[in-house]
Amino acid sequence: MNLLLRTEQLVAGWQQPATQPLDLTVAAGEIVGLTGPNGVGKSTLLAAFAGRAKVFSGRIEQADGLRIALQTQDVPPVVGLPLSGRELLALTGAGADGLPAWLADRLDSRLDKLSGGQRHYLTLWAILQAPADLVLLDEPTNNLDVAGVAHLTAHLRDRAAAGAGLLVVSHDTAFVEAVCDRVIALRGKDVG
Amino acid sequence: MSAELFLFPFLTGLGLAILLPALGCYLRLRDEWLAALAYSHVAAAGALLALVAGMAPVLGGLATAALAGAGRRLFARRLSGGAGDALLLLGGWAGAILLAANAPMAERLGHALFDGQLYFAGREQLWPVAVGGIVALIALRALSPRLLLARVYPDLFRLRGLSVWPIQAGFDLLAALCLALATMSLGVMGAFALVFIPPWLAFRRAANWRSGLRWAVAISLVAYVVAFALALWLDQPFGPVLAVLLVLAGLLVA
Numbered sequence: 001m002n003l004l005l006r007t008e009q010l011v012a013g014w015q016q017p018a019t020q021p022l023d024l025t026v027a028a029g030e031i032v033g034l035t036g037p038n039g040v041g042k043s044t045l046l047a048a049f050a051g052r053a054k055v056f057s058g059r060i061e062q063a064d065g066l067r068i069a070l071q072t073q074d075v076p077p078v079v080g081l082p083l084s085g086r087e088l089l090a091l092t093g094a095g096a097d098g099l100p101a102w103l104a105d106r107l108d109s110r111l112d113k114l115s116g117g118q119r120h121y122l123t124l125w126a127i128l129q130a131p132a133d134l135v136l137l138d139e140p141t142n143n144l145d146v147a148g149v150a151h152l153t154a155h156l157r158d159r160a161a162a163g164a165g166l167l168v169v170s171h172d173t174a175f176v177e178a179v180c181d182r183v184i185a186l187r188g189k190d191v192g
Numbered sequence: 193m194s195a196e197l198f199l200f201p202f203l204t205g206l207g208l209a210i211l212l213p214a215l216g217c218y219l220r221l222r223d224e225w226l227a228a229l230a231y232s233h234v235a236a237a238g239a240l241l242a243l244v245a246g247m248a249p250v251l252g253g254l255a256t257a258a259l260a261g262a263g264r265r266l267f268a269r270r271l272s273g274g275a276g277d278a279l280l281l282l283g284g285w286a287g288a289i290l291l292a293a294n295a296p297m298a299e300r301l302g303h304a305l306f307d308g309q310l311y312f313a314g315r316e317q318l319w320p321v322a323v324g325g326i327v328a329l330i331a332l333r334a335l336s337p338r339l340l341l342a343r344v345y346p347d348l349f350r351l352r353g354l355s356v357w358p359i360q361a362g363f364d365l366l367a368a369l370c371l372a373l374a375t376m377s378l379g380v381m382g383a384f385a386l387v388f389i390p391p392w393l394a395f396r397r398a399a400n401w402r403s404g405l406r407w408a409v410a411i412s413l414v415a416y417v418v419a420f421a422l423a424l425w426l427d428q429p430f431g432p433v434l435a436v437l438l439v440l441a442g443l444l445v446a
Binding site: 049050052064065068070076077078080081082083084086087088091092107108110127129130160 | 347398399400403
């Protein structure tokens with residue numbers, strides 16, 4: 001098993017600890033889900049893996065030369081910006097192959113002319129398809145309709161089959177069960 | 193002789209009418225358009241200070257603007273929300289006006305810097321604009337993908353091991369030097385008008401980033417050529433004529 005990420009008793013946070021100690025592994029080709037109630041620290045953990053949040057105790061081990069891509073819940077500031085979908089994909093190095101037809105046809109439109117769902121999926125796709133060994137996704141199904149969630153589910157499996165490891169934070173239980181190989185449930189009552 | 197008299201000013205302004213809107217697109221991308229106005233005022237104060245000290249005004253303008261551009265990043269955290277740019281602007285304006293009011297030799301240059309008397313530009317203004325403009329456009333082209341990525345996906349930018357600081361500081365310095373060069377011939381508000389209005393209009397209509405840049409430069413060039421001819425014909429200072437034309441274009445399109 002080619003381990004990409006491993007944590008040991010990891011406690012992360014911003015100004016103060018925000019998570020309970022976590023042991024976690026993500027291997028190449030594997031999709032791991034992180035679930036739990038609001039405020040349990042799921043997004044903080046992703047931020048810690050990406051080197052943005054502070055590690056208060058425990059440790060994070062990453063494979064040598066690991067390339068990480070992170071999708072956050074922050075909406076990229078594209079409103080008012082003349083940036084097309086095709087230009088966005090070029091910025092992250094993502095390809096357009098595999099995009100759903102309802103989005104592939106609109107690649108040359110400005111991002112702020114797309115619907116909220118279309119824009120979300122395209123900005124998500126730009127991260128998903130960026131050259132990376134480990135992809136961290138924070139609530140990827142937000143703003144997606146049923147067709148979008150179905151396409152995302154199939155695509156995440158393809159991405160994992162191609163060798164990437166994926167860590168998915170989501171409150172969408174059905175999506176997590178459908179797409180993840182393993183699910184780690186963070187329990188709210190454990191958080192101080 | 194008379195052709196040469198107007199050729200140097202025209203070519204100087206033409207170079208700036210290409211450079212400034214392109215620079216303005218990236219300032220607008222980063223929500224830093226107020227910095228352009230701050231750099232212009234600081235450059236004007238620096239030019240007047242240099243004149244009073246017996247040095248070349250253009251060197252004083254470039255040096256103080258470069259200092260402002262480089263120093264701006266150091267105080268970015270403490271002076272957030274545009275406060276740093278506002279303080280620079282007010283400091284530069286106050287310094288320039290006080291120098292012009294108290295040093296007789298600085299009064300004429302002060303008027304030229306704030307009125308925007310492009311027709312006084314000569315060979316010594318044209319060459320720095322031509323060489324500096326080409327270097328700046330090449331630098332902008334090289335920085336463009338990183339500036340866009342840093343704005344749209346700051347986390348991915350950092351995860352790729354790209355350091356934000358040199359890109360930000362490099363861009364700040366580039367913008368400050370370009371604005372200082374432009375202020376010396378177009379004046380404070382003439383330079384600001386070309387940095388602000390063409391990108392603002394282009395961002396509203398362009399289909400993508402590349403066409404946004406092209407639209408901004410095209411709007412700037414048309415406004416510049418018309419303003420040059422109009423100001424000459426009406427015997428008016430160039431900067432305000434350019435600004436009025438761009439404001440009218442802005443009101444019409446918006």
